[in-house]
Amino acid sequence: MSSFAHLHVHTQYSILDGASNISLLIDKVKALGMEAVAITDHGNMFGVKEFHATALKKGIKPIIGCEIYVAKRSITDTSGKEDRSGDHLILLAKNLKGYKNLVKLVSTAWIKGFYYKPRIDKELLAQYSEGLIASSACLAGEIQDEILNGSLTGAEEALKAYIDIFGEDFYLEIQRHETNDPEADRTVFPLQEKVIEVFKKLSEKYKVRIIATNDVHFINAEDAGAHDRLICLNTAKDIDDPDRLRYTRQEYLKSEEEMRSIFSDIPEAVDNVADLVQKVEKYKLDHDPIMPDFDLPEGYKDDNEYLRFLTYKGAKERWGELTKEQVERIDFELDTIAKMGFPGYFLIVQDFLRAAREMGVSVGPGRGSAAGSAVAFCLRITDIDPIKYGLLFERFLNLDRISMPDIDIDFDEDGREDVLRYVVNKYGHDKVAHIITFGSMAAKMAIRDVARVQKLPLPDADRLAKMVPERPGITLAAAYAEVPELAKERNSSNKLISQTLKYAEVLEGSVRQTGIHACGIIIGKDSLDNYIPLCTAKDTDLYST
Structure with a gap:
């Protein structure tokens, strides 16, 4: 069995950013011989229950977490550009107490800290740090930001602040996304290398362990094209737009062998992951x-x-x-x-x-x-x-x-x-909440969405979508079996058509937006964020869960 586990993973609940279907993700983890995996969606815990149940059912240790946004100042500050998002930070629950504190932090980020993004601040982190493991996240983390802006003093101050909060449960996280793919973002890797060199020194000086992650956003290497198109949907760009947001196309679920090869000069970064995973206890959510x-x-x-x-x-x-x-x-x-x-x-x-x-x-x-x-x-x-x-x-x-x-x-x-x-x-307002709903890409919608960013002519997109039988829950796989003409289009000589279907297959089922149940309401004995993560929703002053 593999001793390595991925601790920075985005599922389809990182809406229009993550392309990892939870069930297929767990299957891939199992196929790679790994024993554990984390969920760290952007600012939310929407997928946690499904992830936890699916992982346990398939014999994988679930590590519940979140990639949160830490406000540059306080969550009460909403006046400047620096307040609009926040620095990224990975939080992982190592026990039930940590899970409950993570629920508190994520709920507070939505209820009190939302400004463009759901944000917390270091005061809240210190208040609810018990039972949590933290790592410095990606290049959008605070320490990395200070390094890349040339402030080593600022980087050290930020690191010391996190050590004060989390002690030995704080880790420096490194990633390497080297690529020669002309379709990928090739500016990331040099920045990652610059951060790694500083992290080595900070690790030695402050006795903070380094862990290797891959910021997983999709499951297989060949899913990079589909993920590209998901990002285009998110940013309302076409795939041929030279100024569109690009990823490195390396953000897939890599094997331990791949990770050890990438970090062969820093083997302890891979080794340290197993020690972190051992800290995480098994606990029930139900x-x-x-x-x-x-x-x-x-x-x-x-x-x-x-x-x-x-x-x-x-x-x-x-x-x-x-x-x-x-x-x-x-x-x-x-x-x-x-x-x-x-x-x-x-x-x-x-x-x-x-x-x-x-x-x-x-x-x-x-x-x-x-x-x-x-x-x-x-x-x-x-x-x-x-x-x-x-x-x-x-x-x-x-x-x-x-x-x-x-x-x-x-x-x-x-x-x-x-x-x-x-x-x-x-x-009481804190004891009542709507039930959240998730709108996903059904078969027809997946075809139309991908066709739009691919610039497939509308008549072709309509023709393909209309071939899918009009039946609730119909999948592309089922549609191919029922409609030979549609299955034949997968091998069309028109690359735009064949690619549209290829990428639609990967993105089918992706969460597209959230809503609230037309009728369902939850009433709690105490404040609901003592039990379940809360968020806000459009067109209502009630919370959602």
Whole structure:
């Protein structure tokens, strides 16, 4: 097995910058004989859950991280050009405490530090440094920037500041992207070499270890062309634009042998990676549901007692004098709800539905398996009598299959915002968030996007895209199997056509933009950034997660 691991890796969640599909990335890591890999997307943790689950499933040690932006001054400073982005820094969680601190830092960067980019500052770093490993990142890191601007004193001061914060968990990171490819950026390698020479001296003087990384943005060397086109999409440039942003085309997932060859004069830079990986503990991201607290009126000792009161009050309003069957059904359901720990869930849902009706918002009758609950019927969460229609409660909640209750609720379009505002006011702005969504390049979109930057004539682009069957979830691979004419175009004598399909295959599924779920809302017991990373979203003052 390889002792080397890639610790600076961008997935498709580095939106329109990273071209690495997480599942395929983990497959390549495994094929190269590596035992671990990190995720370090730009300023976000969007892909962390998928990455963690996929890596564990495939027997790879996941290292959760982020390439964050550190403000030149404070995150409260937003007046000058120097405040618009920030210096790059790699942060890796070495344990659960580090993961939680990373969540805090990334959330704060979006909520309080966003100015062109989500930013933190060194004061925040010092506050939430426990359990985190840091490295100096790429040429856009603070220490490198000082070196390249000719200030060795500034470089040393920056290094000492990071050592003060992270101690032995701070590393100097080096990269070498030598290339003779005329399509690539050949200005990077000389700058990297200049940084490396200074880093060697700083490492010896301050006893800081050096690690080798490759700033991975795509999986295979042959994916460089597709990544080029992704960058063109991001920057709204054509592929033949001489002034477009270029990468070195070396930012792929290289083998340990390749990395050792590149850094043969500094073998310890590769060796030190294994020691860093050993610092990272295994920890779980999943935990049991944490229900929000529901404020009880005076005179009730707990949620179960108050839920029982409201249920029987509603039962009498619904049915009048209760039958033995109705009482037994209610008691059975309340007992199950108590054992599963969900009385607070029912109290919260009935509360905002009550508020909605009082505000004149139209509320639907309830959909899905919740219609089988007599408790939901008594609380006016649903409007279908499950006893009358013989509906089963066990399809909704079952002690043999523990899962969160799932109640589908409909509000009229205008009233939805009023209900949301009520929830935010009741539970607190920091405890309520939208659910983020990711818009990805489907097969047709991938063809059209690549065709545009390739300057493939529009009639040809339309013809290719229209060959893809009109079906949700259709992939290019499936389209080729179903439409021989499209498969034949992969070998077209027109290079623009064959290249469009070739690169579209690589970029298919790439995350193109974020949005918010039309209906989904999360309510937390405490501030949500104690548990999950938050970000901001367009057209709403609520957070997203």
